[in-house]
Amino acid sequence: MPIQLERDLAEPLQAQLAAQLRRAIRRGQLAPRTRLPSTRTLARVLGVSRGVAMAAYETLLAEGYVTGLRGSGTYVAGPVPERQAPARPPSSPLIDLRRERPSRQAFPLAAWRAAWRRASHHAPPADEPPATGLPELRAAIAAYLREARGLVLDRHEVVVTAGYGEALELLLRARHGGRPPVIALEDPAPPRLRAAYARLATVLPLPTDGAGARPSLIPDGCDVVAVMPERGNPLGTRMPMERRRELAAWARESGGLVLEPALDGLFDAGANPLPSVLAVGDAAGTAMVGSFCDVLTPALWLAFAVVPRGMIGAVEEGAAGQPSFTCQRAVTDLLVSGAVARRAERLTALYAAKRALVRQALGAYPDVRLLGADTGAAATLLLPARIRAEQVLAALRERQVAAADLGAFHHPRGARQNGVVLCYGHLDTVTLRRALGVLARTLDEHRLARRTAA
Template sequence: MRSPQRLNVPIHLDRGLAEPLQAQLAGQLKSAILAGRLAPRARMPSTRTLASVLGISRGVALAAYERLLADGCVEGRHGAGTYVAGAEPAPPGGSPGGSLGGSLDGPSGGPSGGPSGGPSGGSLDGPSGGPSDDPSGGSPGDRSGDGRPPSGDLIDLRRERPSTQAFPLAAWRAAWRRAGHHAPPADEPPAGGLPELRAVIAAHLRETRGLVLDRHEILVAAGYGEALELLLRGWGYGQGYGQGRGQGHGRGHGRRPVIALEDPAPPRLRAAYARLGTVLPLPADRAGARPDLIPRGCDVVAVLPERGNPLGTRMPLQRRRALAAWARGSGGLVIEPAFDGLFDAGVNPLPSVLALANGDPADLAGAGRAGRGRAEVGPAGAEAGAGREGAGVPGAGTAGMAGCGTVGMVGSFCEVLTPALRLAFAVVPRGWAGPQEDGAGPGEPSFTCQLAVADLLASGAVTRRADRLAALYAAKRALVRQALAAYPGVRLLGADTGISATLLLPDGIEAGAVVAELLERRVAVAGLGAFHQRRGGAHVLGNGLVLYYGHLDTVTLRRALRVLTRTLGTHRPSHHPSHHPGPRPSPGPGAWPEPDGRRTVA
């Protein structure tokens, strides 16, 4: 059964306008089609999906599709849904991996000749790229095929790992088999990755994120840390950086950069950045990282706009604009993930910081009306004009640097396939100072590995796998909410998207003690304090637990949640009902720490 097609481009409908909703929807979808953010022959979301995501009736969505059909923008296929009309445009030439919007015939001879990719159970089977360096904390698959640990074994919720349930084993084996039919080249693979892999990654980003990378290119690396190094190398940071093509883009002159990383963040992600530069915390609140608190003198800002890890925050459009303005005004570099990590087809997309920095049409006129003139960047309404000098965005309007900054992306397929696949990529401006021809750059994946991943992408197996995981994770999120959302005295964060949740504990329950007792009961969780760079700082919200549960089957997850709730019950400040009816309540449901240590309630 085919999974519903998610909405992958930002849509903003304004009921306050005289223009009917169906006309607004049709106009924005048409703009996305004409701009190439919805590729020719791409499947469109169903009217039911549009109605659910945008909060409109199916009649409005149907009327919009009828307009698009009349304009020749879409075409209906009996029993198969609605598709973007037209042939795939011919790719522009002149750059390796540069046909970033066109179709691709992968190693298997094109999508029509690829594997069916139907889900099948079992553990991963295929060449392993070696140990993982996934900064999210991933590790190779579970010891059992369905993710269930043997009885009495440790249930580990400390690391983010994808589920191995319903892994597309047939497509995986077929891709590696076809890749193995190619004779190995006499020389090393091209710097930056095979052109066919780079092009199909760009096509995948257009399909899943609505990104048209006509001014960007893909550089492939052997791991997430290596992809980060490529990005910083191109900007001129680090020993020997900025010596290749396009060196005029950078401003680092070979020194180690000062990097502001969203705080809290996964410890492994912080370690990956710390290997390349000096890391400073960028405080986050309920709306994600705060651009008005970017440290002065900072060269690079690393954020998680789509889903903050571990708090599950999502950055609003105004803050994304402020980050794009900081990059343009200060001449700095903003880095965001290429994969949104939401695993939820019901979320209305927002423009990426990269799209906003490049003036992408994704920054819709309707969305502009919603936040015109000012960008809200503080939890209590502190504002900074996106692009206005000195308006709360550090470095905005810096003399001589306007227009020199940029935004890059780093991604991998650890979240969808397996962390054992040591392949990642960076999205960089075209003509960037990439890998050095003399081999001084970061390592690259093997020739066979690149061919296999290109095959998996071209056949649609990766997209189908992400859709299947979204359905699996939705059921697990429901279990977590059922067990913990109404638990007295605690607050659950991030359980509506993704594969992790954070449980804030009341002051009377100490997180370290709960972690220790859970470990004695064979359940391992992480303390929230470890995700902050400066433990005990004024902005730190550290008394909590972080649970990564995506890799567990439902039976094991229920067992872990049962142990967790029972353990919390033993740590209440008083167990005698005449003394206290329960644990002291946590701050209100909207309570977040201010940088000066105060808490605010939404």
């Protein structure tokens, strides 16, 4: 194939030579596996330096048009398809802020393995575990509640179950028999919690304000009032002592039951301790339900209820199943060895640092109220009426950040607030910073003013 180099053009000679050879290969004028002239021969024929020929061959080699065999020369590799648009880089993984999950950072894996290994050394009993759980596990849970929450369970008993929903069902059936009760659940509340109650009872909304649930607005005819006094989720409210006493008085006067989470507010070490409703109320009118999902893992199918001592007979009759013997032994080991307490202390420090990042990034918008960023590992942004939560959520999703609509936390019959809920405890610091950066840019794009540093 004749090659002519136009020396009067600005384009370098090596680029002209590479382009002509490339074109010949594309058109099939140089067949695959054709041996090309050596650089010395090509340079002599064209009257150029050998460096020009070497540079052209190197360009074609890098592009895949030719291949070189040591000691044999340069060969056509075959026709190269037309240049395609570069592939789009893979999108970044979704950052999910929609549901509270425990952090995996600093998980006590060694203690976890050791507890299960020691539990496996015990031969399982011939019979099923006791209906209320292994006595040593019940005692370990009571001791942990005393240390972590200051609860002295001298009027209540701990009952072990196979899950949170099972604990609720066992408690409500023992209390009300086969009649589905009517429950007033503080509003807003986590959708999963409302769904768990709705499977067992009629659920009515109990309005809240900046101090938590309002006992004066408990609907008539309620059998149970379910509250979160230490960290009202998702608004982060904390119930003052006066309202706790009001709830205890309601239970005493109505014969109803006040139900609260056993380990609520566990990671808020800076809060001044307040007695739980269970501690200030009558034994017959107070109870708790809890699990170790937030401290260890949701994959641990073990929960517990703290029930009035007078109900223990009905609880034993209604108990339907227990976690395995080995599981109960392992959790007992984790509690007695202090692994659970140390894990809670570690998470408290981790969540405190993450809350500081959230306040720093999102607390600078005068038109937005940041709630719940002083407790737990979730926060809520209350938005001004001119900016709908749906708009902010859609903009976040386009940037691979998924958050929850505060409206989904409200009862269908309750008043709905305009806001976004962020659950960030499970994120590492790098991912959390990236999510907060996306949130801040999104708020800026909606023309929300920022406070400037003095």
